[in-house]
Amino acid sequence: MHKLSGKVAIVTGASKGIGAGIAERLAADGAAVIVNYAHSQADADAVVQRIAAAGGKAFAVKADIAKPAEIQPLIDAAVSQFGRLDILVNNAGVYKIDSLDTLTAESFDEHFNINVRGLLLVTQAAARVLAAGGAVVNISSGVAKSPYPSVHVYCATKGAVDVLTRSLAMELGPRNIRVVGIAPGFVATEGNAASAAAMADYLVGKTPLGRVGQPRDIAATVAYAVSDDAAWVTGATIDVAGGLVF
Ligand SMILES: NC(=O)c1ccc[n+]([C@@H]2O[C@H](COP(=O)([O-])OP(=O)(O)OC[C@H]3O[C@@H](n4cnc5c(N)ncnc54)[C@H](OP(=O)(O)O)[C@@H]3O)[C@@H](O)[C@H]2O)c1
Numbered sequence: 001m002h003k004l005s006g007k008v009a010i011v012t013g014a015s016k017g018i019g020a021g022i023a024e025r026l027a028a029d030g031a032a033v034i035v036n037y038a039h040s041q042a043d044a045d046a047v048v049q050r051i052a053a054a055g056g057k058a059f060a061v062k063a064d065i066a067k068p069a070e071i072q073p074l075i076d077a078a079v080s081q082f083g084r085l086d087i088l089v090n091n092a093g094v095y096k097i098d099s100l101d102t103l104t105a106e107s108f109d110e111h112f113n114i115n116v117r118g119l120l121l122v123t124q125a126a127a128r129v130l131a132a133g134g135a136v137v138n139i140s141s142g143v144a145k146s147p148y149p150s151v152h153v154y155c156a157t158k159g160a161v162d163v164l165t166r167s168l169a170m171e172l173g174p175r176n177i178r179v180v181g182i183a184p185g186f187v188a189t190e191g192n193a194a195s196a197a198a199m200a201d202y203l204v205g206k207t208p209l210g211r212v213g214q215p216r217d218i219a220a221t222v223a224y225a226v227s228d229d230a231a232w233v234t235g236a237t238i239d240v241a242g243g244l245v246f
Helices: 017-028 041-053 068-082 105-127 152-175 193-205 215-225
Strands: 008-011 032-037 057-062 085-090 130-139 178-184 237-240
Touching: 008 017, 008 068, 017 032, 017 041, 017 057, 017 085, 017 215, 032 041, 032 068, 041 057, 057 068, 068 085, 068 105, 085 105, 105 130, 105 152, 130 152, 130 215, 152 178, 178 215, 215 237
Parallel strands: 008 032, 008 085, 032 057, 085 130, 130 178, 178 237
Antiparallel strands: none
């Protein structure tokens, strides 16, 4: 019997990077997983295939969480495919360089519409069907606590995510639904592949454990956060960063 047998999870932004790693780990722990994506159907299908090949259950669902009309069908897909919903992992996010010189209203709206509004509206829709004993995990970032001036807007979105982790935990606690934040350090993913070459030496140099993180490092803490081992953990954001302070 696996730890998450009988549970159903949605992972937003699970076609790549950290989200794909989380989806594969939750499936390996026994959950049936909805693999959400916005554009990359082939990547999402590949994640579903890897899960199935390993003996797990998964289903890909296209939904752009920046578009409110696409959110309810994502939640409905979990219930129609797998009959219930126990776990929501709010992972989908964007990060772009935005100094005072370059930031625009459009880039502000893009970041906040995905990283904050999308996260909150997905949680609102999920909360209507989440089972007692369920869990919501919000993927934050170390930059919420140690922000960078070259990414003002991104850092601000993750600060907002940490506040929502606390306020949502207060609202959902009486229903025995926990809300846990996870703040990764520097993790090698498709999304930061271009900047990784330039940033890796600098960030690894600031990381006490001396290496770049991998999606499986974050996925392992998500697996803990949604399990009964974390039954007394809510409203907190856990740093998973090899000790890196950005
Ligand atoms: N990588 C790091 O070092 C790092 C550090 C700290 C925090 N984080 C956080 O970790 C999360 C994942 O980062 P990552 O590096 O794994 O990103 P990534 O490699 O760029 O992958 C992003 C994922 O999010 C999906 N996505 C983007 N916009 C979406 C939307 N509007 N609706 C639904 N899905 C959407 C993408 O799907 P499509 O391809 O289909 O668009 C993709 O699956 C983000 O919240 C990020 O802020 C990352």
